Amino acid sequence: MNSASYLALLDEGVLEHRVEELERLLERCTVCPLDCGNNRIENQLARCFSGRLPIVSSYTAHFGEEPPLVGTKGAGNVFFGNCNLRCVYCQNYQISQTHKEQIKNEVTHERLSEMLLELQSRGCHNINFVSPTHFAPQMARSILLAARKGLRLPVVYNTNAYDSVAVLQLLDRIVDVYLPDLKYADDDSGYLYSKVSGYKEYSRLALREMYRQTGDELVFDENGLLKRGLVVRLLVLPNDIGSIAESIEWIRDELSPRVAISLMAQYYPTNQAETNKRYVLLSRRIRETEWLKATAALENLGMTEGWMQEFDGAAYYYRPDFNDAETPFKDIRDFDSL
Numbered sequence: 001m002n003s004a005s006y007l008a009l010l011d012e013g014v015l016e017h018r019v020e021e022l023e024r025l026l027e028r029c030t031v032c033p034l035d036c037g038n039n040r041i042e043n044q045l046a047r048c049f050s051g052r053l054p055i056v057s058s059y060t061a062h063f064g065e066e067p068p069l070v071g072t073k074g075a076g077n078v079f080f081g082n083c084n085l086r087c088v089y090c091q092n093y094q095i096s097q098t099h100k101e102q103i104k105n106e107v108t109h110e111r112l113s114e115m116l117l118e119l120q121s122r123g124c125h126n127i128n129f130v131s132p133t134h135f136a137p138q139m140a141r142s143i144l145l146a147a148r149k150g151l152r153l154p155v156v157y158n159t160n161a162y163d164s165v166a167v168l169q170l171l172d173r174i175v176d177v178y179l180p181d182l183k184y185a186d187d188d189s190g191y192l193y194s195k196v197s198g199y200k201e202y203s204r205l206a207l208r209e210m211y212r213q214t215g216d217e218l219v220f221d222e223n224g225l226l227k228r229g230l231v232v233r234l235l236v237l238p239n240d241i242g243s244i245a246e247s248i249e250w251i252r253d254e255l256s257p258r259v260a261i262s263l264m265a266q267y268y269p270t271n272q273a274e275t276n277k278r279y280v281l282l283s284r285r286i287r288e289t290e291w292l293k294a295t296a297a298l299e300n301l302g303m304t305e306g307w308m309q310e311f312d313g314a315a316y317y318y319r320p321d322f323n324d325a326e327t328p329f330k331d332i333r334d335f336d337s338l
């Protein structure tokens with residue numbers, strides 16, 4: 001059975017204190033860099049439309065993640081409702097941008113902890129919290145409750161990278177694997193396409209903290225399953241929105257050339273990117289030339305760790321209900337030439 005770092009915190013009697021410190025941030029919410037200051041303990045809502053309790057739109061064994069997260073039995077995905085960002089091309093917008101709908105998926109911390117134990121009993125190899133930023137305190141509370149009842153799986157923090165460093169510091173050794181989606185290398189794109197200020201600055205501060213905690217080494221178990229580490233996802237967008245090469249260069253120079261990258265080709269226009277002329281630059285899939293430019297950047301910048309999707313058919317994979325047995329990712333080293 002996989003072991004997880006939060007178990008040591010539980011044994012040391014530290015885990016509960018961390019959870020309480022995280023929950024105190026809800027009283028005048030500073031759980032993400034938006035710092036809305038609303039009292040979520042009293043269910044005052046702000047930018048993410050989220051209150052005291054977690055909102056879980058679905059939980060399932062998922063096969064659309066990177067190979068060492070999927071293994072043979074799948075990643076134990078928990079899809080949170082709502083989000084602190086408003087990406088106009090969000091491929092989960094049905095759950096991230098429909099708060100009036102999502103409220104019906106509000107659950108207790110106990111119920112969420114039961115979901116984690118259920119995923120473990122189904123044989124999932126980890127608990128993969130998808131879009132957890134705005135529910136980080138609730139996530140931590142559910143891990144505490146589940147760990148007391150036998151949860152042993154590694155925790156994956158699958159985030160949009162618009163995270164608070166103070167929160168990440170409290171999640172140190174609660175989270176085993178950080179899986180940030182580094183969206184942009186400039187603030188203007190963050191503001192136009194995800195409706196937040198300072199995306200470049202905050203996401204890079206967050207990645208520095210994640211890297212401080214995990215370093216650049218990926219830790220696998222005897223079955224090749226990922227137990228600990230940092231994997232930075234880079235979704236290639238049309239018209240090089242997000243400036244992939246700049247992000248790769250920043251990772252190489254400011255973190256390490258050995259940080260694992262997961263390069264993704266699955267973008268397809270949906271949500272407002274499909275309908276609103278204002279976002280015409282995002283209104284098509286990527287071209288093969290754009291994909292090859294991104295893969296060439298990986299090679300030219302000497303990045304050798306990680307995974308990438310195959311260009312052909314990649315967009316087919318990305319749906320919350322995707323559950324084919326084969327993961328869409330290949331090891332970066334498997335490609336005969338990048």
Ligand code: SF4
Nearest residue numbers: 029032035036047048
């Ligand atoms: S988590 Fe939600 S309420 Fe809290 S600061 Fe972020 S957007 Fe605002």
